[in-house]
Amino acid sequence: MNLILLGPPGAGKGTQAKKLVAELGIPQISTGDILREAARGGTELGLKAKPLMDSGKLVPDDIVIGIIAERLKAPDSSKGFILDGFPRTVPQAEALEAMLRAMGKAIDRVLSIEVPEQAVVERISGRRSCPRDGSVFHVLAQPPKRDGICDACGGPLIQRDDDRAEKVVERNKQYREKTSPLIAFYSQRGVLKAVAGEGTTEGVHASILEALPQR
Numbered sequence: 532m533n534l535i536l537l538g539p540p541g542a543g544k545g546t547q548a549k550k551l552v553a554e555l556g557i558p559q560i561s562t563g564d565i566l567r568e569a570a571r572g573g574t575e576l577g578l579k580a581k582p583l584m585d586s587g588k589l590v591p592d593d594i595v596i597g598i599i600a601e602r603l604k605a606p607d608s609s610k611g612f613i614l615d616g617f618p619r620t621v622p623q624a625e626a627l628e629a630m631l632r633a634m635g636k637a638i639d640r641v642l643s644i645e646v647p648e649q650a651v652v653e654r655i656s657g658r659r660s661c662p663r664d665g666s667v668f669h670v671l672a673q674p675p676k677r678d679g680i681c682d683a684c685g686g687p688l689i690q691r692d693d694d695r696a697e698k699v700v701e702r703n704k705q706y707r708e709k710t711s712p713l714i715a716f717y718s719q720r721g722v723l724k725a726v727a728g729e730g731t732t733e734g735v736h737a738s739i740l741e742a743l744p745q746r
């Protein structure tokens with residue numbers, strides 16, 4: 532089952548991807564996580580990506596396409612994968628299509644998680660993330676058991692630089708201009724399903740399961 536989670540920043544893609552990993556036993560592939568890891572490690576890729584990420588802009592297509600091309604070669608994605616945060620532009624979607632075709636694969640479902648912009652701002656500003664294992668919490672909606680501490684690994688939680696209110700405006704703009712055309716792109720291919728992203732994590736998860744192709 533090859534899936535894409537599409538939606539504005541803060542729609543819950545990462546949270547829902549993690550629930551699907553547990554349910555389906557296929558890996559989550561998040562370009563945002565891969566880029567943040569590279570930025571923390573100070574690699575060449577990370578140094579290039581960090582200023583763009585910090586300003587809420589997108590990293591160039593060729594860079595993220597290269598990351599995905601490498602990642603999809605790993606054996607853990609042979610039974611399927613959940614793409615979270617990729618593709619984010621039409622050229623990325625076209626490159627992905629070509630890449631998968633060459634591997635004899637295709638995207639089975641694109642889940643478009645729909646959330647109104649006001650709800651997105653609220654979610655992002657309260658989001659706290661664990662840089663060590665990628666767990667995500669929300670100060671009000673999903674607080675960790677101990678304030679500021681990751682439930683899963685016990686490490687300190689942080690607010691991502693690009694989750695600060697002033698950066699969220701730019702990220703929403705990038706989504707509207709560059710990513711939202713993917714809704715039409717995948718709708719034309721007959722693989723898109725819209726899912727209402729408001730409500731509880733469990734409720735949205737249930738809607739996503741219903742929108743998956745027959746297993």
Ligand code: AMP
Pocket residue numbers: 540562563564566583584585587588589590591592595615616617618619620623693702
């Ligand atoms: P995310 O964690 O998915 O919100 O991604 C955080 C940041 O990483 C984005 O705001 C972009 O700067 C960068 N990024 C992640 N995925 C992509 C992508 N597919 N294309 C371009 N930039 C990306």
